[in-house]
Amino acid sequence: MSIVRNLRSTRSTGTVRIASGQGFWGDDLDAPVRQVQGGRIDYLMLDYLAEVTMSIMRKQQLRDPAAGYARDFVPLMERIFGDCVERGIRVVTNAGGVNPAECARAVAEAGRRAGAGGRARIGVVTGDDLMDRLDDLIAAGHPLSHLESGEPLESVRSLVRSANVYLGARPIVEALGRGALIVVTGRSTDTALTYAPMVWELGWSWDAWDLLASGVVAGHINECGAQASGGNCSADWWEIPDLARVGFPIIEAGADGSFVVTKHPESGGVVTLRTVKEQLLYEMGDPTSYITPDVTADFTTIGLAPEGADRIRVHGIRGGPPTPFLKVSVAYAAGYKAVGTLVYAWPDAAAKARSAARILRERLDRLGLAFERVLVELVGWDATHGHLAGEPSPDLPEVQLRVGVRGPDRAAIERFTREIAPLVLTGPPAVTGFAGGRPRVQEIVAYWPALVDRTVVEPHLDVDVVEV
Amino acid sequence: MPRIPLLELAHARSGDKGDTANIGLIAYDPVDYPLILEQVTAERVKQHFGSLVQGAVERFELDNLCAVNFLLHGALDGGGTVSLMTDAQGKVFSTALLRMEIEVAEEVAMRVAGRGRHPGRGTGSAS
Numbered sequence: 001m002s003i004v005r006n007l008r009s010t011r012s013t014g015t016v017r018i019a020s021g022q023g024f025w026g027d028d029l030d031a032p033v034r035q036v037q038g039g040r041i042d043y044l045m046l047d048y049l050a051e052v053t054m055s056i057m058r059k060q061q062l063r064d065p066a067a068g069y070a071r072d073f074v075p076l077m078e079r080i081f082g083d084c085v086e087r088g089i090r091v092v093t094n095a096g097g098v099n100p101a102e103c104a105r106a107v108a109e110a111g112r113r114a115g116a117g118g119r120a121r122i123g124v125v126t127g128d129d130l131m132d133r134l135d136d137l138i139a140a141g142h143p144l145s146h147l148e149s150g151e152p153l154e155s156v157r158s159l160v161r162s163a164n165v166y167l168g169a170r171p172i173v174e175a176l177g178r179g180a181l182i183v184v185t186g187r188s189t190d191t192a193l194t195y196a197p198m199v200w201e202l203g204w205s206w207d208a209w210d211l212l213a214s215g216v217v218a219g220h221i222n223e224c225g226a227q228a229s230g231g232n233c234s235a236d237w238w239e240i241p242d243l244a245r246v247g248f249p250i251i252e253a254g255a256d257g258s259f260v261v262t263k264h265p266e267s268g269g270v271v272t273l274r275t276v277k278e279q280l281l282y283e284m285g286d287p288t289s290y291i292t293p294d295v296t297a298d299f300t301t302i303g304l305a306p307e308g309a310d311r312i313r314v315h316g317i318r319g320g321p322p323t324p325f326l327k328v329s330v331a332y333a334a335g336y337k338a339v340g341t342l343v344y345a346w347p348d349a350a351a352k353a354r355s356a357a358r359i360l361r362e363r364l365d366r367l368g369l370a371f372e373r374v375l376v377e378l379v380g381w382d383a384t385h386g387h388l389a390g391e392p393s394p395d396l397p398e399v400q401l402r403v404g405v406r407g408p409d410r411a412a413i414e415r416f417t418r419e420i421a422p423l424v425l426t427g428p429p430a431v432t433g434f435a436g437g438r439p440r441v442q443e444i445v446a447y448w449p450a451l452v453d454r455t456v457v458e459p460h461l462d463v464d465v466v467e468v
Numbered sequence: 469m470p471r472i473p474l475l476e477l478a479h480a481r482s483g484d485k486g487d488t489a490n491i492g493l494i495a496y497d498p499v500d501y502p503l504i505l506e507q508v509t510a511e512r513v514k515q516h517f518g519s520l521v522q523g524a525v526e527r528f529e530l531d532n533l534c535a536v537n538f539l540l541h542g543a544l545d546g547g548g549t550v551s552l553m554t555d556a557q558g559k560v561f562s563t564a565l566l567r568m569e570i571e572v573a574e575e576v577a578m579r580v581a582g583r584g585r586h587p588g589r590g591t592g593s594a595s
Contacts, residue, residue, distance in 0.1 A: 051548060052548060052549050233479075233481075235479035236479075274479060278480075280492075281530075281533070284528075285485060285539065287528050287537055300531070300532055301532065302530075302532055302533065304533070334550060339552065373546075377553070379554060383554040384563070385567070386564075387518060388516075388520070388567055402554065406550070444550055446549055449486065
């Protein structure tokens with residue numbers, strides 16, 4: 001079959017080029033298209049999942065059994081399917097969310113619409129979803145205790161909305177080995193989407209810790225899209241060119257584990273030591289111990305060297321074995337919240353806003369409403385730097401009063417949302433900005449990180465490969 | 469000794485892990501990294517943030533990147549979807565750290581004074 005010819009992409013050059021096309025669900029919709037059309041790439045990785053995304057997808061799936069994945073991925077694939085098939089560009093994504101099988105089915109349909117029927121395979125990775133196994137796991141002595149508080153999951157069991165294990169690269173590599181042009185997973189780690197292709201293409205073994213650690217670092221650089229190539233970069237940001245057409249990062253990896261971070265020529269943004277360093281430190285914990293399902297990487301061993309314009313070589317990375325545990329992401333219902341805002345104008349804008357906040361608090365108290373937390377911020381003054389902003393000047397042109405409340409009682413939160421607008425006629429003057437109507441009551445779906453023994457997860461992993 | 473804000477010496481990015489904010493602080497020039505190590509200690513950062521950080525501050529050094537990583541525990545009002553804060557994910561804690569002032573030798577203050585870390589000032593152009 002013609003697909004098999006494309007099993008490995010690297011043979012002619014010895015390097016594999018893995019492009020980042022999406023850093024979260026909601027990222028630049030055209031970025032993956034620019035990555036496919038802007039020059040040579042072998043792989044496109046698309047990261048759609050953040051900590052609470054799975055619970056949002058679960059909610060959608062409960063309303064519609066065919067939903068529960070990143071829907072954006074389907075029309076995107078329809079746009080690039082032809083190119084991917086023609087050029088053998090393989091796509092690795094966690095767009096499957098809580099429903100990878102339905103996602104794959106929709107993508108296969110998109111492929112047929114794009115004329116790729118019979119010309120591609122889709123790999124589907126499942127086994128990360130623990131929702132239906134929670135009670136069995138708890139009964140079998142796996143408490144899934146909160147990583148920080150140590151509290152057992154039992155305490156919020158009835159409120160759990162989703163529970164997924166972060167999977168590593170092995171099932172993705174299996175799917176690639178079975179000829180999948182597109183691999184759709186559920187809760188794979190963000191980094192695995194980049195290093196699975198490296199493992200497969202470069203023939204790394206599962207105990208080559210330094211090589212795998214290199215892959216993880218490459219994955220960390222790729223996983224937030226343009227954050228590695230000039231986006232959100234604090235170093236002399238005004239000098240970063242053409243962010244309107246920002247080129248997302250591309251990892252160009254060789255068999256020795258070193259790789260170059262680059263981007264397509266003629267694209268916007270930059271790849272410099274500064275942009276790469278900022279991304280390396282993003283969401284970092286202990287840099288000596290970056291734990292993934294496949295390897296533990298040491299970020300203090302990373303060597304960086306410029307290698308021409310928009311090319312940074314990354315080398316020397318050391319790693320060690322992973323732990324006996326896998327991380328679980330549980331989402332559970334944790335009460336309600338609402339946030340209301342009003343804008344106060346000069347003079348004494350901040351004083352007016354503070355006065356309004358005091359009046360509001362007094363009214364809420366008189367209504368006998370109890371909240372677990374009330375937060376008052378003055379946007380335009382202290383919302384981001386708190387007391388470090390000092391005391392506001394009476395000449396501040398304007399400030400937005402932002403009051404948030406949260407608590408277990410939905411009715412109390414609901415009542416709060418009716419107390420904002422009255423301040424316009426019953427509080428301090430020079431107030432506006434309430435045209436958006438009453439604040440919305442939001443249910444809080446909170447994140448519960450836990451660990452689980454990997455031996456109870458790995459036997460349940462499954463890779464299915466379907467024809468388009 | 470002259471005092472200058474970290475903004476003149478370093479750039480930074482921050483993010484979150486639950487209720488913990490992380491800040492990666494990176495020296496623009498490797499020659500200033502030892503100064504950052506010496507003065508921007510976990511204790512001083514904890515003191516700088518004051519009531520904005522409920523828990524401990526941890527510091528990790530990355531000599532290879534001329535950078536330090538801070539973990540600010542209990543900084544995000546519960547974090548993620550629970551938090552009521554505008555900056556629930558700690559995205560701009562980095563800039564709050566860049567306000568911190570450190571003592572430097574006269575020659576360091578002279579060297580960085582003309583560098584200009586704002587658009588339209590120094591070497592930058594506001595476009």
